[in-house]
Amino acid sequence: MTPTSLLSVRDLVVEFQTGEGIVRAVNNVSFDIPLGKTIGIVGESGSGKSVTSLAVMGLLQKPAARIPQGEIYFNGQDLLKYNEDQMRSIRGNQISMIFQEPMTSLNPVFKVGEQIAEALRIHKRLSAKEAWEKAIHLMNQVGIPNPSVSAHKYPHEMSGGQKQRVMIAMAISCEPQLLIADEPTTALDVTIQKQVLELLHKLQQEYKMSMMFITHDLGVIGDIADDVVVMYRSNVVEKNTSNNIFMGANHPYTKGLLACRPKLGANPRRLLTVSDFMTEEGQEKIVLPERIQIFDKEMVEDKSEKVLLEVQDLVTQFPIKGGFFGRTVDNFKAVDGVSFKLKKGKTLGLVGESGCGKTTLGRSILRLIEPAAGKIIFDGKDITNVNHEELRQLRKKMQIIFQDPYSSLNPRMTIADILTEPLKIHNEGGSNSQRIDMARELIEKVGLKSNQMNRYPHEFSGGQRQRICIARALMLRPEFVICDESVSALDVSIQAQVLNLLLDLQEEFGLTYIFISHDLSVVNFIADEVGVMYAGKIIEMDKASRIYKSAKEEYTRALLSAIPKGETKNSSGLMV
Amino acid sequence: MNTNSLWKDAFFRLTKDKLAVASLVIVLAYFIIAILSSLGLIASGWSQEVGASNLAPSIDHFFGTDIFGRSVIMKVIRGTQVAMSVGVAASLIAIPIGVTLGALAGYFGGWVDDFVTWLYTTFSSVPNIMLLISITLILGKGIFSVYVALGLTSWVHLCRLIRGEVLKHREREYVQAAAAIGGGHLRKLFRHILPNVSHIIIINTSMQFQVAIKSEVILSYLGLGVQGEPSWGTMIDDAKLELVRGVWWQLAGATLAMFFILLALNILGDALRDALDPKLKGK
Numbered sequence: 001m002t003p004t005s006l007l008s009v010r011d012l013v014v015e016f017q018t019g020e021g022i023v024r025a026v027n028n029v030s031f032d033i034p035l036g037k038t039i040g041i042v043g044e045s046g047s048g049k050s051v052t053s054l055a056v057m058g059l060l061q062k063p064a065a066r067i068p069q070g071e072i073y074f075n076g077q078d079l080l081k082y083n084e085d086q087m088r089s090i091r092g093n094q095i096s097m098i099f100q101e102p103m104t105s106l107n108p109v110f111k112v113g114e115q116i117a118e119a120l121r122i123h124k125r126l127s128a129k130e131a132w133e134k135a136i137h138l139m140n141q142v143g144i145p146n147p148s149v150s151a152h153k154y155p156h157e158m159s160g161g162q163k164q165r166v167m168i169a170m171a172i173s174c175e176p177q178l179l180i181a182d183e184p185t186t187a188l189d190v191t192i193q194k195q196v197l198e199l200l201h202k203l204q205q206e207y208k209m210s211m212m213f214i215t216h217d218l219g220v221i222g223d224i225a226d227d228v229v230v231m232y233r234s235n236v237v238e239k240n241t242s243n244n245i246f247m248g249a250n251h252p253y254t255k256g257l258l259a260c261r262p263k264l265g266a267n268p269r270r271l272l273t274v275s276d277f278m279t280e281e282g283q284e285k286i287v288l289p290e291r292i293q294i295f296d297k298e299m300v301e302d303k304s305e306k307v308l309l310e311v312q313d314l315v316t317q318f319p320i321k322g323g324f325f326g327r328t329v330d331n332f333k334a335v336d337g338v339s340f341k342l343k344k345g346k347t348l349g350l351v352g353e354s355g356c357g358k359t360t361l362g363r364s365i366l367r368l369i370e371p372a373a374g375k376i377i378f379d380g381k382d383i384t385n386v387n388h389e390e391l392r393q394l395r396k397k398m399q400i401i402f403q404d405p406y407s408s409l410n411p412r413m414t415i416a417d418i419l420t421e422p423l424k425i426h427n428e429g430g431s432n433s434q435r436i437d438m439a440r441e442l443i444e445k446v447g448l449k450s451n452q453m454n455r456y457p458h459e460f461s462g463g464q465r466q467r468i469c470i471a472r473a474l475m476l477r478p479e480f481v482i483c484d485e486s487v488s489a490l491d492v493s494i495q496a497q498v499l500n501l502l503l504d505l506q507e508e509f510g511l512t513y514i515f516i517s518h519d520l521s522v523v524n525f526i527a528d529e530v531g532v533m534y535a536g537k538i539i540e541m542d543k544a545s546r547i548y549k550s551a552k553e554e555y556t557r558a559l560l561s562a563i564p565k566g567e568t569k570n571s572s573g574l575m576v
Numbered sequence: 577m578n579t580n581s582l583w584k585d586a587f588f589r590l591t592k593d594k595l596a597v598a599s600l601v602i603v604l605a606y607f608i609i610a611i612l613s614s615l616g617l618i619a620s621g622w623s624q625e626v627g628a629s630n631l632a633p634s635i636d637h638f639f640g641t642d643i644f645g646r647s648v649i650m651k652v653i654r655g656t657q658v659a660m661s662v663g664v665a666a667s668l669i670a671i672p673i674g675v676t677l678g679a680l681a682g683y684f685g686g687w688v689d690d691f692v693t694w695l696y697t698t699f700s701s702v703p704n705i706m707l708l709i710s711i712t713l714i715l716g717k718g719i720f721s722v723y724v725a726l727g728l729t730s731w732v733h734l735c736r737l738i739r740g741e742v743l744k745h746r747e748r749e750y751v752q753a754a755a756a757i758g759g760g761h762l763r764k765l766f767r768h769i770l771p772n773v774s775h776i777i778i779i780n781t782s783m784q785f786q787v788a789i790k791s792e793v794i795l796s797y798l799g800l801g802v803q804g805e806p807s808w809g810t811m812i813d814d815a816k817l818e819l820v821r822g823v824w825w826q827l828a829g830a831t832l833a834m835f836f837i838l839l840a841l842n843i844l845g846d847a848l849r850d851a852l853d854p855k856l857k858g859k
Contacts, residue, residue, distance in 0.1 A: 368755055395758035408749035412771040421767075422757040469753070476757065 005035040005073070006210045007013045007056065007178055012070035014051050014060065025051045027234040029070075033178065040225030040242065042218050042257065044491040045462065048234040049214050056212070057097055057185040060085040074178070093123040098164070098170040100183040104157040105167055113139070113151025116173055123174045141198060147525055160354070161192035163200065172203055179204070180212045185220060189353040189518045194562040197223050216491040218257045219564035230254045232282075246483060252277035252284040260496035262525035264563060269295035271496040271525065272502060297528060297545065308344040308480060308512045309365070313337050314374035316357075316364040327405045334360040334537035335371070344479070344527075347506070347513040349527030349544065351520050351559065357536040358516045359382055362482045365514070367391060379481070388428040396426055399473035403485035404464035409457040415468055416453040419443065423473045426535055439475065445508075446471045446501060463494035467501065474505065482514045487522060499526055520561050524548055532556045586775075586851040596847030602840035610660035618704050622650035622806060628824050640825040644813065651806035652829045658807045659789045659837070666788040667781050668728025672689055674734030675770075675777060681699045681735075682742025683765050694741065704729050708791060712800045719802045722795055726788045734780045741773040775852035782845040786838045793834065808834050 014026040022298040026048040033039050043049045054060050056072055058079060074095065079087070099105045107115060110267055116138055117131035132151070139147035142165040155163055164184060165247045171179055181200065185193035201224055204211050213225055221228055221242060228245045230253065231378050238251040249255045256274030268291060276287050317363040319328040334357040342348045350358045364371045367383070376384050383394060402408040409418060419439035423429035429438055440450040446467040455486065457465055466486060473481055483502065487495040503526065505511060524544050531541040532553065540553045551557050590596050608729025612618045625645040626637065632641045639648035699707070711725035745751060746769065754764050795801040808830040815827035826840035 047620075366756060368752060391759075392758045395756065399755070400756045402749040402753060404749055410750045410768050410772065421759070425758045425763065472753070472757070511718050553752070 004034050005032040006035045006075065007212070008071075008073040009052070010071040010073070011432065012052065012055060013068050014055055014065060015068060016065050017063070024234055025065075026055065028523045029234075029236050030288065031229045031236065031239060032101060033210045033212055034226075036204075036208050036224045038201075039179055039227040040213045040221035041220055041229045041231060042215055043231035044216050044493050047230050047231040050182055053097070053182055053214055053233075057091055057095060057180065058082070058084075058208070059091075059232070074407050079419075081364070086529075088227070089123075092176075093174045094176055095178045095180065096176040097180040097182065098171045098184045100186050106163055108155050111152055111154060112158065114527060116151075116166065116170050118171055126401050134173070135169070137214060139166070141203070142166075142169045142172075143195075144169075160188055161195065164192075165195055167201070168196070168199065172207060174207070175207055176209060178210045180214070180215045183215075183216065186215070186217070190520070191353060191558060191562040193220065193564075200224060213545075216493075217247065217261070217263050217564065218245075218254075219492070223564060230257070233485055251280075257493060261492050261564075262496070262499070262521045264521050264524055264560065266294040266296065267525050268292055270500045273496045273500070274493050290326055292482075306344045307341050308379060308515075309342040310340075310377040311365060311376075312339050312375040312377070314339070314361070314364060314376065314559070316360050316369055316371045317437050331372075333536050334362055337374070338533075338536075338538050339354055340531060340538065340541065342512060342514065344512055345506070345510050346529065347515055347527045349515060349523030349530040350516045350533055350538075351518065351530060351569060352533035353518055353559075356533045358533045359484055362400065362484050362514060362531070363571075364517050366400055366482060368400070387526055392426075396428075396476045397478050398480045398482075399478040400482045400484060401466075401469050401473050401486045404463050405469055406489075408469055409465055411457055414454050414456055415439075415443070418457075418468065419453075419475055421474055422472065426476060428476070435528060440470070442471045442474060443468075445505070446474075447497075450568065463490055463498060466494075466498055469502065470498075470505070472477050476510070477509065478511070480512045480514075482516065484516045486515075486516070488517060488519070502526065519563070520548075532559065580780060584634060586848075589851040590847055593847050593850075595843055596851075598839040599844040600845070602836055603844060606656055606837050606840075608803070609653055610657045613657040614661070616687060619650040619653035622654050630818070630821075633825050639829040640823075642826055643818065643823075648811075648829045650828050651811060651826075652808070652833050654806045655808040655811060655830060656720065656833060656837075657737065657804060658802055659792055659834075662792040663785040664826065665723035666726035666730055667785060670731040670734060670784065671777060671781065673727075673730035674780075676739055677731070677737040678738030678779055679742050679770060682739040683746055683761070683769065685743075696735050699729070700732050704791075705794070708795060709798070709800060712795065717803055719801060719805070722792055724803050725795070726791055729791075729796070730784050730788060733784065734777065737776050737780060737802075738773060741776055742769055743803045744752045745772055775848075779845060779849045779852060781847055782841055786841040786845075787838065789841075793830075 009032075010030050010200060012029045013024065016023045016025055029048070029052055031039065041049045041052065050209050051060070055067060056079065060067070067080060070080070074090070079090070082090070092441045106112065113132060116135035117128070120126045120131040121128065136147045136151050138212065139151060144150050144162060144165050150158070153164075158166065184200070185196050188196060197220060200211065203209070213221065215221060225242045228240060228242045229236055230251065232253045238245070238249065238254045240250070245254060246258070249258060253274060256272065256277040259272035259277070260274065262478055270291070272287070272291060276291055277285055279285055314335055315333060315337055317331040317333045320330045320332055321402070336357070338361055340348065347516055350361065352358045360369060363369045364377055367376075369383065374384070375382055378394070378398065383391070386394065416436055416439060418433070420429075421434040422440070423435045431434040440453065442452065444450050446469055447463060457468070460468065487498050490498060499522065502513070506513060513526075515523060516525050526545070527544050529541065530544045530547045531538040532547070532555065533539070536556050540547065540551065540556050547556065548560065551560060585630060590600075609618070626647045627641045627645050629641065629643050629645050631637055631641040631645070637647055637649070639652065642648055642651065677692045677695070681689040707729050708725045711728060712721040715721035715724060751764055751768055754768050759767070792801055792807065793809035793812065796807040798815045799813070801807055801809055811826050811830040815823070815830070818826060
């Protein structure tokens with residue numbers, strides 16, 4: 001190891017004993033983290049990046065996991081030779097960690113101040129009072145407003161971004177030498193993500209910590225990391241400074257990762273994916289020139305004149321219960337007077353942060369939630385008050401694809417059952433075998449193999465499941481589909497594939513989409529028109545390209561500036 | 577990975593647990609004994625004298641004889657038949673009630689939920705043994721009353737579990753997805769939600785089964801249970817007077833029979849929970 005390295009991982013191999021034999025999750029991985037530097041570890045889910053960090057922390061689940069080979073030097077000592085007691089004195093004290101899910105990483109029954117103070121009392125042996133005061137100081141440092149009051153709050157009383165700040169305060173409380181951040185911003189909105197990244201960068205400078213930043217999104221790395229390690233299928237495929245990575249990546253996988261995130265400006269007609277740069281076997285491929293040609297949506301002639309969906313002054317509200325008997329004391333307007341028109345074959349993008357009412361709006365249009373006032377006109381017909389049977393018929397034409405591909409498929413049904421169910425409900429598609437044939441055709445169209453039809457959802461990856469959800473939504477040949485954060489839970493590389501698929505299907509079937517997302521770059525790529533939502537209202541609506549170039553509202557500009565640019569602070573971010 | 581349903585998966589995991597397999601074998605053996613006995617193939621001569629009164633265990637009579645010279649082992653077998661039939665009958669009554677009420681309450685909420693919650697809190701606020709005794713007193717003594725009494729008291733726990741699970745699953749996106757493709761209430765509840773909570777029924781039944789067996793023993797011990805037939809409860813009742821005279825084998829026979837089935841059901845219940853709980857999958 002080099003003398004300036006704080007952490008040095010050498011030829012690390014991690015294997016897991018599973019029901020199907022031994023799986024190698026990390027294969028011969030070596031890298032160094034110099035003192036006071038940040039290194040980013042990038043890779044898609046299952047690439048072994050989190051397992052590597054758990055190995056450093058000594059948190060691998062034994063005996064299922066074992067490390068047959070390798071060394072992890074921390075300050076010159078091999079951590080793999082430490083026993084559990086020695087590791088415990090290092091964990092949380094010299095090496096600490098921030099996790100992805102701020103919602104579940106805090107204990108719901110303790111005040112956040114107590115949780116921060118706890119680590120101080122264990123490792124620094126402070127008295128309860130000293131620890132509490134230090135906790136308030138830390139909360140101030142991570143930018144939680146009014147810390148002496150906030151310290152008395154319980155986790156559920158805070159927003160996701162604030163909870164992640166509390167997690168960071170806990171992680172830095174003992175002034176660790178190394179901070180491991182495992183996808184710390186993936187569950188957060190882009191605006192909050194930006195703030196958290198800035199905070200981590202500021203703290204790293206202040207405390208002169210080294211940081212290991214794990215993410216699936218190369219875009220966020222540029223803002224924070226000095227060096228980048230790219231992992232693919234358990235191996236390190238590229239190691240370089242982040243400047244060099246962004247100026248000219250060597251490995252085709254890295255190039256693919258850089259290219260697959262939609263850019264705020266112009267994009268090719270279909271997003272580039274890793275498979276444009278690399279074959280299945282990992283061989284480099286020449287990118288076809290027509291794939292990188294910039295496509296301008298404005299240039300396409302607007303042939304469609306027919307308005308498919310019109311929403312007028314839509315209001316959806318939820319009762320606020322109060323008092324001893326739980327009476328309704330007030331109403332919370334989640335959607336507050338929204339109006340728009342959507343032409344056939346077009347895509348309307350709805351953007352906004354969590355809690356702005358975009359999901360409620362989508363479900364109200366489908367009448368999965370009943371709106372309180374306003375009108376929904378679909379295909380020339382007012383559907384705001386149609387009865388149950390008419391609504392059932394309408395479901396054939398209007399579909400929805402949900403955010404979470406893990407919970408939106410019934411785990412006890414096979415793919416064949418899931419796909420044929422819509423046909424059964426509406427008594428369409430003829431006999432059962434004809435229905436299966438239709439499902440087969442569609443499953444191949446969304447890029448899966450038709451011989452997987454008898455499998456269960458848990459046997460598929462997140463991206464594959466989202467394809468199944470898309471196929472289910474299309475079984476009834478709908479005209480209109482709402483995509484509710486349908487790519488937010490996916491890795492960027494998978495996200496690009498699914499976005500391309502949605503566009504292909506739109507072209508083939510003439511679909512009309514409402515695409516809901518918190519990520520303006522995704523919406524900019526897929527939508528013709530963009531509506532920006534804030535506190536239940538659409539505050540700005542325009543052509544996608546115009547929103548990007550000349551947003552009128554301050555809020556829209558804030559959303560735009562929060563998007564990771566996919567470049568380093570001192571490079572101009574040349575890609576592909 | 578093979579294409580396995582979650583059930584097959586669970587069964588595969590269960591078979592890897594040796595203790596669970598042994599328990600499963602014991603439970604199945606008890607069922608077979610009970611069925612053979614009810615068909616009259618074994619222990620049909622339990623009421624006949626086979627030897628002198630209160631003979632100690634020997635090669636001829638494994639568990640000796642009772643005060644009337646009847647074979648204790650045959651009485652234990654007849655008692656097994658009674659115990660297992662009580663377990664099955666109580667489950668057959670309790671499962672439909674518990675699942676239906678729990679599912680309706682959890683799914684529809686509102687006044688349905690209020691009513692069901694009121695019903696089961698009322699039921700569970702009365703001590704079970706009091707309820708059992710009053711039901712047998714109303715219906716009269718006999719095995720049928722025991723079935724009904726146990727069935728009517730053991731649905732509460734299942735109902736509460738099912739209600740909670742349905743409540744949780746009702747908000748899942750796959751249920752909303754079913755609504756979005758036009759599925760009605762019945763489809764959402766029976767096709768989508770119930771299969772996802774059905775493992776609760778199995779786990780709960782294996783746990784409630786032993787409660788039913790124990791309750792039958794207690795009721796029979798109190799003289800409110802089966803009449804004119806041997807049961808583990810009546811055997812223990814008989815033994816209480818004989819113990820002072822050193823006649824321990826009747827008590828030992830009934831207790832051992834009870835001990836093995838209760839232990840097996842307990843272990844099996846735990847193993848089923850581990851095998852069927854999706855959260856523990858792969859661990």
